[in-house]
Amino acid sequence: MRGFLLNRLSQSLVLLLIVSVIGFVVLNLIPGGPLAQFGLDPSMTQDDLNRLKEQLGLNRPLWLQYLDWAWRLVQGDWGHSFRDGTPVLDVIGRHLVATLLLMGSSTVIAIAIGTWIGIRGATHRYSVFDYLATVGAMVALSIPTFWFGLVGIYVFSLRLGWLPAGNMYTIGDGSVLNHIHHLILPSIVLALVHVAIWSRYMRTATLDVISQDFVKTARAKGLSERRILMKHVVGNALLPMITLAGMQLPSVLTGALVTETVFTWPGMGRLFLDSLGYSDYPVVMGLLMFSAILVVLCNLIADIVVAIIDPRIRLS
Amino acid sequence: MTAIVANSRQERWWNSRTAHRFMNHHLALIGMVMIAVLTLACVLGPYLLPYDSLYIDLRARFAPPLTGHHYLGTDPLGRDLAARLFMAGRISLLVGFSAMLLSTLIGTLVGVLAGYRGGWLGTTLMRTVDGFLSFPSIFLVLALSAALKPSPMMITVVIAATSWMEVARIVEAEVRSLREREFVQAGRMLGLSGTHIMFREILPNAIGPIIVAATLTVARAILMEAYISFLGYGIQPPLPSWGNMLNGAQQYLGTAPWLAIIPGAAITIAVTSFNFIGDGLRDALDVRGDHG
Numbered sequence: 001m002r003g004f005l006l007n008r009l010s011q012s013l014v015l016l017l018i019v020s021v022i023g024f025v026v027l028n029l030i031p032g033g034p035l036a037q038f039g040l041d042p043s044m045t046q047d048d049l050n051r052l053k054e055q056l057g058l059n060r061p062l063w064l065q066y067l068d069w070a071w072r073l074v075q076g077d078w079g080h081s082f083r084d085g086t087p088v089l090d091v092i093g094r095h096l097v098a099t100l101l102l103m104g105s106s107t108v109i110a111i112a113i114g115t116w117i118g119i120r121g122a123t124h125r126y127s128v129f130d131y132l133a134t135v136g137a138m139v140a141l142s143i144p145t146f147w148f149g150l151v152g153i154y155v156f157s158l159r160l161g162w163l164p165a166g167n168m169y170t171i172g173d174g175s176v177l178n179h180i181h182h183l184i185l186p187s188i189v190l191a192l193v194h195v196a197i198w199s200r201y202m203r204t205a206t207l208d209v210i211s212q213d214f215v216k217t218a219r220a221k222g223l224s225e226r227r228i229l230m231k232h233v234v235g236n237a238l239l240p241m242i243t244l245a246g247m248q249l250p251s252v253l254t255g256a257l258v259t260e261t262v263f264t265w266p267g268m269g270r271l272f273l274d275s276l277g278y279s280d281y282p283v284v285m286g287l288l289m290f291s292a293i294l295v296v297l298c299n300l301i302a303d304i305v306v307a308i309i310d311p312r313i314r315l316s
Numbered sequence: 317m318t319a320i321v322a323n324s325r326q327e328r329w330w331n332s333r334t335a336h337r338f339m340n341h342h343l344a345l346i347g348m349v350m351i352a353v354l355t356l357a358c359v360l361g362p363y364l365l366p367y368d369s370l371y372i373d374l375r376a377r378f379a380p381p382l383t384g385h386h387y388l389g390t391d392p393l394g395r396d397l398a399a400r401l402f403m404a405g406r407i408s409l410l411v412g413f414s415a416m417l418l419s420t421l422i423g424t425l426v427g428v429l430a431g432y433r434g435g436w437l438g439t440t441l442m443r444t445v446d447g448f449l450s451f452p453s454i455f456l457v458l459a460l461s462a463a464l465k466p467s468p469m470m471i472t473v474v475i476a477a478t479s480w481m482e483v484a485r486i487v488e489a490e491v492r493s494l495r496e497r498e499f500v501q502a503g504r505m506l507g508l509s510g511t512h513i514m515f516r517e518i519l520p521n522a523i524g525p526i527i528v529a530a531t532l533t534v535a536r537a538i539l540m541e542a543y544i545s546f547l548g549y550g551i552q553p554p555l556p557s558w559g560n561m562l563n564g565a566q567q568y569l570g571t572a573p574w575l576a577i578i579p580g581a582a583i584t585i586a587v588t589s590f591n592f593i594g595d596g597l598r599d600a601l602d603v604r605g606d607h608g
Contacts, residue, residue: 142587147580
């Protein structure tokens, strides 16, 4: 178990290293460099810019800047926003809850519906339901999330008036119910793609388990189909899904970015776009690293959980 | 001798049974027809419509679909939506297709090299693939597009640079399993160069999975272009693309919903079609899928 953990941990660190180098190089490619935003200010002279450059250490070689930046990152100093000077970690922290709320609720929806569709598709293989689920999943994977969001707003907010068209809560009304009311539409929109992916994998996993010997044994014992499904199949089929949940995180984050844009949801995705618009380079870089760490961490947790539950993986 | 073996294997992909299975795949056929119609409309449409995509009809701003000769209505400037949709389709389909070609090329090169050479080179390459895959690439794509000048060419390169990993993974796995086969060993015994074995002997045998992955990559590339153009970092107006047509549509959702609904429907139809075709090819070429 220890060797397994160390192995996965070192892999994760290498991943973070690669991501940080790519991100750092990319953002330094911006014409005018990280200070492009200050160059637009007419009261800034070239002397001021040079002084600022000196101050921020931007005239040093790129590799030295990288090492310095990475060392401070490890120590928890992620720099300050160019916009208002707030520490980057604080800025991210302020937007984190909104994103986690959106991602969490949509994941719950996706897993619940996806699991149900997947199991039903596997137990009623080649039925009309299975066929529709297969085609539906392919269509769902093809719909741009932002467009689905716009159509959702058009139908449920503008035409029917059932759900709010955006924001996290009504100003002056911070009740839990009001939050939930605002959460419904964006989480369903974000969940669509993942319902599709989850149901496909769940169907495959269930089919794999159904053909195993212990299910035949359970049948031979005379257990009812329902009992076999609940006691023997579902649990085993869900096991590989833990890994999938970790692997899906990048795509959930991508979906969250556009969903937050469409629904003016005050999360990390909107923060990223705003910061990019302002060339707020430290926040952009901070968010790049933060999302990478989040992804790596979740994958690591998923691997560990699977290894704890299933000794076969740990030992192989 | 190796040439004969390679040839007989190459034939297997397109023999009548494969073609037959593909033709029996209804979804794939629907996808093919839809893509054909869409491509024809985008190529010929602008010549057949009464309005140019840049003509501003000030008396017919915000016209809903089917007003006069504006079959799909007009946009806030009074430009014909149908004409713009077809011109945008040219850009979106072209970007999607070119990005696929480029990313398939990169992915195949990386995959063949990693799969055949193995060792530390293979490990390093595949770790890089993992790195790219485990990263929400839209962040990187947006940062890149903001950093570079967002011309259609640049967008294509940026999309390709962040979507070659799936192909690389598939090719690597395929090449790794083919590496120990007899015809490869025969090639080695004949003293053929590594490059020759990689690209002339092994690659033709891995073409099925590559075609499937490439088709699905077109779908993903079209979607990615739509995402970044919608967010304002992709194709820049006045050049229309399906994504940037949706860019300003949200503010008119209440008064002119067709501005949002029509381009999005075009994206969905195009992407669904390529996914259907990919699915059909996977069945026809007997490629094991990731899921389903």
